[in-house]
Amino acid sequence: MTLPLIIYRSLRQHALSTVVTAGSIALACGLLMCVWMVKTQSQTVFTQTTSGFDAVLGARGSKLQLVLNAIFHLEASPGNVAWADYEMIKRHPAVKTAIPIAVGDNLRGYRLVGTLPELFTTVEYAPGKKFAVRPGGRFFAADKPDAKEAVAGAFAAQRLGLKVGDTFHPFHGLAFDANSQHPDVYTVVGILAPTNTPADRVVWIPLHGLQTMSGHDARAATDVSAVLIQLRAPSAGFMLDLMYNKQGNRLTFAYPVGAIIAELFGKIAWFDQVLTLVAYLVALVAAGSVLASIYNSMSARQRDLAILRALGARRRTIFGAVVAEAACIGALGAAAGFAIYLALLAGVADVIRAQTGVVLDLTARHPVLWICPLAMIALCALGGVVPAFKAYRTPVAETLAPLS
Amino acid sequence: MLAVADLKKSFLSPEGQRVAIVGVGRFALAAGEQLALRGESGSGKTTFLNLIAGILAPDSGRVTIDGGEMTGLSEPKRDRLRAEKLGYIFQTFNLLQGYTVLENVVLGMSFGPRGADRGHAREVLGRVGLGHRLEHFPRQLSTGQQQRVAVARALANRPKLVLADEPTGNLDRKNAHEALALIREVCREHGAALLLVSHDEDVLKEFEVRKDFAEINEALKEPAR
Numbered sequence A: 001m002t003l004p005l006i007i008y009r010s011l012r013q014h015a016l017s018t019v020v021t022a023g024s025i026a027l028a029c030g031l032l033m034c035v036w037m038v039k040t041q042s043q044t045v046f047t048q049t050t051s052g053f054d055a056v057l058g059a060r061g062s063k064l065q066l067v068l069n070a071i072f073h074l075e076a077s078p079g080n081v082a083w084a085d086y087e088m089i090k091r092h093p094a095v096k097t098a099i100p101i102a103v104g105d106n107l108r109g110y111r112l113v114g115t116l117p118e119l120f121t122t123v124e125y126a127p128g129k130k131f132a133v134r135p136g137g138r139f140f141a142a143d144k145p146d147a148k149e150a151v152a153g154a155f156a157a158q159r160l161g162l163k164v165g166d167t168f169h170p171f172h173g174l175a176f177d178a179n180s181q182h183p184d185v186y187t188v189v190g191i192l193a194p195t196n197t198p199a200d201r202v203v204w205i206p207l208h209g210l211q212t213m214s215g216h217d218a219r220a221a222t223d224v225s226a227v228l229i230q231l232r233a234p235s236a237g238f239m240l241d242l243m244y245n246k247q248g249n250r251l252t253f254a255y256p257v258g259a260i261i262a263e264l265f266g267k268i269a270w271f272d273q274v275l276t277l278v279a280y281l282v283a284l285v286a287a288g289s290v291l292a293s294i295y296n297s298m299s300a301r302q303r304d305l306a307i308l309r310a311l312g313a314r315r316r317t318i319f320g321a322v323v324a325e326a327a328c329i330g331a332l333g334a335a336a337g338f339a340i341y342l343a344l345l346a347g348v349a350d351v352i353r354a355q356t357g358v359v360l361d362l363t364a365r366h367p368v369l370w371i372c373p374l375a376m377i378a379l380c381a382l383g384g385v386v387p388a389f390k391a392y393r394t395p396v397a398e399t400l401a402p403l404s
Numbered sequence B: 001m002l003a004v005a006d007l008k009k010s011f012l013s014p015e016g017q018r019v020a021i022v023g024v025g026r027f028a029l030a031a032g033e034q035l036a037l038r039g040e041s042g043s044g045k046t047t048f049l050n051l052i053a054g055i056l057a058p059d060s061g062r063v064t065i066d067g068g069e070m071t072g073l074s075e076p077k078r079d080r081l082r083a084e085k086l087g088y089i090f091q092t093f094n095l096l097q098g099y100t101v102l103e104n105v106v107l108g109m110s111f112g113p114r115g116a117d118r119g120h121a122r123e124v125l126g127r128v129g130l131g132h133r134l135e136h137f138p139r140q141l142s143t144g145q146q147q148r149v150a151v152a153r154a155l156a157n158r159p160k161l162v163l164a165d166e167p168t169g170n171l172d173r174k175n176a177h178e179a180l181a182l183i184r185e186v187c188r189e190h191g192a193a194l195l196l197v198s199h200d201e202d203v204l205k206e207f208e209v210r211k212d213f214a215e216i217n218e219a220l221k222e223p224a225r
Ligand SMILES: Nc1ncnc2c1ncn2[C@@H]1O[C@H](COP(=O)(O)OP(=O)(O)OP(=O)(O)O)[C@@H](O)[C@H]1O
Pocket: A398, B011, B012, B013, B021, B039, B040, B041, B042, B043, B044, B045, B046, B047, B048, B091, B199
């Protein structure tokens, strides 16, 4: 009973230094965990984001660009794929599903992507998950490929304020330019339920509509931008890879999608290293400031400790009280650090979602989430050891004397 | 109960000279005895009590309390012996400012042989007239009340020996008299010996047995001082 009382009273009595120290610990802890989680989570989530496809077939060029354009709806399309090529890969026995997409227009900055209704009805964008429209809407009709209908992704609909029944003019290009409006009028017939994939950030329209948008080159009206592919068996991927990439020279077959994104992370490894370095520096500075402030706040307790000793407190009581109190400050900081971590991560996740449609898992676990707080608490306890020794080495009589 | 033999303590002056402060050849106190020491300011009274309490280590000599020898023990062991046998009413009270009145007393007890006993702490605080101030903090009390908390804390452990260093120094005459009567009474109730030091004649004359510290402390006779 004695020890908790001493710790509690001391924390209360020195509330300001307790709060300031715990605050700096919280900041360091939160920052460190956030940097770490964003680092690991983004890699995991991005490489897992395949929107349900194994491969992408596109114009000759960079596989990464192809994947970014066709799966993540980022970057420009590297070129076009002739309709005949689409037909051919679609009929290939190793291919389970082939869905063509066409890009080139936007609605106030949000991409219009032309595709076939099969995307919504046959593809699982994540294991066991199919696209769904919110009540009151529908996918565009399979029997009317020329219908000027649109299905908006959840995030795009929310940002653009779209609802079923709204009409809009598409704009030409991938970037928004108010002067390049197409005269065509599209009607929103459905809003997708959130998928937490890049599909949330685009407005889908029938493939034919995008191909024949007024003002588009009529000669390319049957071309598509890319073909999204599901394979029957993984081994077929290497066969097609050989066929398109090694033997052919017109097209690029990007397979497997996850590995290509992993390559991207390999390319930005330097950025990763900088982040890690920053995290370590933050930890180092935090460790230093924690040690210093624990030492300071413990020095402020010297007189109380001397009184406790004059009352006959055991050496281990004094030692335990100081170290445990320092550890408590660390624990308070670590707890507050979690709040900071969650707030920071939520902010970062929001930005990543707005930019890519990919949603970080805020509840994901990682060893850093317990290593970091525990390390902070241990560090604080360590910071308390020196003052604890000091408390037992200062002469009681002299520490008590000044007030007499 | 208390036996002091050839106890010597000197301090280094700021000029680097060794100045003898305490030099007591022979001093004893029987169980339950109450004795007052008269001494001028700066004569080394507090130093003497600190030596007895083991808060200070002497240069040489011996202090024995209830059969336990304080001198020669390591510092942690002196702390234990003090917690077991002694109650010390400090000249400056030395109350823990961050703790309530009750907690001050309970904490003082918790290091002793009987351990923390809230009931007994309440009882002793009631005895010194602070039953209605248990949850107050020291700064919310008058000086006289703080003094009484210090008295309660020193006595709650049922010590064998109570050291009182100028315990009424900050009180007016009436309150000083009452506080003193209280200390003596409670010591008597608990069978504790009492050693009080003071320079205040009003305090001293209440004691049947008084001694001049100047006579006991040979260090005061040395010409070096
Ligand atoms: N730690 C120390 N270092 C050097 N000198 C000290 C130390 N402690 C006490 N002294 C000196 O010892 C002498 C006696 O001090 P002490 O506190 O024992 O006096 P006292 O009799 O209690 O006086 P008062 O009645 O004013 O409380 C003083 O001259 C003081 O300067």
